[in-house]
Amino acid sequence: QQCLLSSLQVRTRFPPEPNGILHIGHAKAINFNFGYAKANGGVCFLRYDDTNPEKEEEKYFTAIREMVEWLGYQPYAVTHASDYFDQLYTWALELIRRGQAYVCHQKVEEIKGHNPPPSPWRDRPVEESLVLFEDMRKGKFGEGEATLRMKLVMEDGKMDPVAYRVKFTPHHRTGDKWCIYPTYDYTHCLCDSIEHITHSLCTKEFQARRSSYFWLCNALDVYCPVQWEYGRLNLLYTVVSKRKIIRLVETGAVRDWDDPRLFTLTALRRRGFPPEAINNFCARVGVTVAQATMEPHLLEACVREVLNEQAPRAMAVLEPLKVTITNFPAPKALEVLVPNFPADESRGFHKVPFQSTVYIEETDFREEVDKGYKRLAPGQPVGLRHAGYVITVQNIIKDASGRVIELEVTCTKSDVAEKPKAFIHWVSEPLACEVRLYERLFLHKNPEDPAEVPGGFLSDLNPDSLRVVHNALVDSSVLSARPFDKFQFERLGYFSVDPDTAEGKV
Structure with a gap:
């Protein structure tokens, strides 16, 4: 009956241990197991290998299933190795009886x-x-x-x-x-047999256990699936070991398992990486016997491809400089239509207010113009993106230390002004928010390699891996955004609403 069933339907399984959070390497395993079953009209189980009660916690069970479903896969059934403890014990007795x-x-x-x-x-x-x-x-x-x-x-x-x-x-x-x-050596193959798994897909390090896999099924005269091994997926500039991530959390190097500098799946979701991008990355890496060690920028390229189509544009200013338009053409704020996707305006617009006080990036103004500099400066006007106006500096206001704190400018409609050398982003009547800018957590490609980092991975932390901008300003179109919503802030990059967001604080 088992052989008949296995000949009619491909059945795979993703069998994680519920003692930690899934990482980018697990994404490849999820894609291969679920993807192979789907491509062949079969089914894939999510089976928790819960045979080590000392290290298992309920939060890991929940997080694992959540990440599998976040990647877009729905298990045919969710099972546990512990479902079969009675049968496994009975078979152990039989194994002893057979010598x-x-x-x-x-x-x-x-x-x-x-x-x-x-x-x-x-x-x-x-x-x-x-x-x-x-x-x-x-x-x-x-x-x-x-x-x-x-x-x-x-x-x-x-x-x-x-x-x-x-x-x-x-x-x-x-x-x-x-x-x-x-143990894993005893449980793994027998649970596969019980669930009529046809293809046991494992990473290469389990090749040494293939003999015990086949031996045990044959020793008990039970159905034996086929085992295929493939190479693991590793990323440079990171660590994915549970033990090492726990050390990073304990030492305060990262906040938790979902810190966006890590490459756990919960961390990637928090950073704003779409699940489609992770799946596309796994597809591009492919499935080979050789281990794949990839640069993070290859994953990031997949993320940009997806977000370019999914993330609506908005304007934000990280280091605000106040600009007062002294000849503003209206007694109250105007409404400016900004395309959500400039390359395809059929996908809609959002409205942003435009009034006599706007804010621009500090770095978009210089008192002295260098060769090649095209943004705002005395005698060098710029256009305001989407507003239809060009502004020209009339007065520079400084504080007691000599720092520029405000510009007074005049504006001219774009259709009558001389075309400026550049257009800059801006905000008006903005929403204050906190912005976190992330860089790589480690300085070297292989932080776990003693030859590359003799002092150990904790000595290789990048001191500039996180910069928090406490008083950033963003246009009001993001006011109704929910955690994990994503935007492309014009001229800055892609950003995701953090789960820390609460009423009154974005």
């Missing part, structure tokens, strides 16, 4: 490494192992005092991998029912 597993008392330190000594309990009688395994289940052994091991030699030379170990940690789903938990 293919035994209870061992070697310590973890003794069986680590490439050439550990053979277990002196490898040939212990079947009945004895059955009794001892039941004692493990009843909690008669302490942690580390006994394990159940399978009798096989893996492709990397590792001998007799552990199938079960003792852990007196309550499980988030099964509570205190179990004090023994199956």
Whole structure:
């Protein structure tokens, strides 16, 4: 029946451990598993590999599913390895009865490494192992005092991998029912078999476990899927290890797992990266056996392509300079129509007020003109984008320290004024907001490489990775924006509304 089912429908699964947040490498795995199933008219499961209760938290379960769905994929079913604990235990007993597993008392330190000594309990009688395994289940052994091991030699030379170990940690789903938990080597293939998975798609490091995968299914005479390996996706200038991200959070280098300088999926979403862009990036990287190590700017290029079509334009000023138009042509504010997408005005416009006081970027004005400088200066007018007016400096107002704090200008309609050398963005009756500008978190391409960064990854932090602009001004068209809405601020770049946004503070 299983073989008949597998011959009729492609079935894959994405099996993350719920002990951390998904990162850009997982996006490739999600795309491959769900994408391969979809391309072949099949289905893909989301299965949580929840066999290590010490490190699992409910927030990770929630975040993983949220990110899978954010990328645009809907699991055929959401399952857990713990759904099958009873069946896995029954099969472990059968494995012992068939002489293919035994209870061992070697310590973890003794069986680590490439050439550990053979277990002196490898040939212990079947009945004895059955009794001892039941004692493990009843909690008669302490942690580390006994394990159940399978009798096989893996492709990397590792001998007799552990199938079960003792852990007196309550499980988030099964509570205190179990004090023994199956390992990845034992669980992975059997859960695939139970769910009739046809293609077990794994990253290359699991190739060494392929022998145990096939061996275990055959040893129990259960349906065995095919296992394919592919190369991982890594990015330069970052770290994705859970342990290292926790260190970054603990030391205050980043705020949390969703800090936009990280490359976790929650961080990329917060930074404003659209899911389509991440999927496009994974598609361009492709699926090969070789590991792919990519520059972040390749991902960023995919982001710009999508946002160029999706993010409406708006105007914002990061370092405001007040400009007073002394001959403003109306007694009250005018309304200016600004296209949401200048390349395609059929996609609509938004209105912004235009009155006698506007704000421009400090860097768009200079008292002295250098060769090649085309923006506002005494004797050098500029156009105001979308407003239909050209402004000319008449007076420069400075504070006691000599810093320019205001310009007094006159305006002329664009259709009668001489064409200016440049047009600049501006805001009027603006909305105050906080803007966070992010750069790479690390200075070197491989912050984890001791040859490149001898002091360790924490010594490689970029001190300029975050600049907060507390008093930026943005046009009123963003007033109704919600968290994760995206805009292209003209002449500045792409920005996303942060979840920190609250009423009265953007």
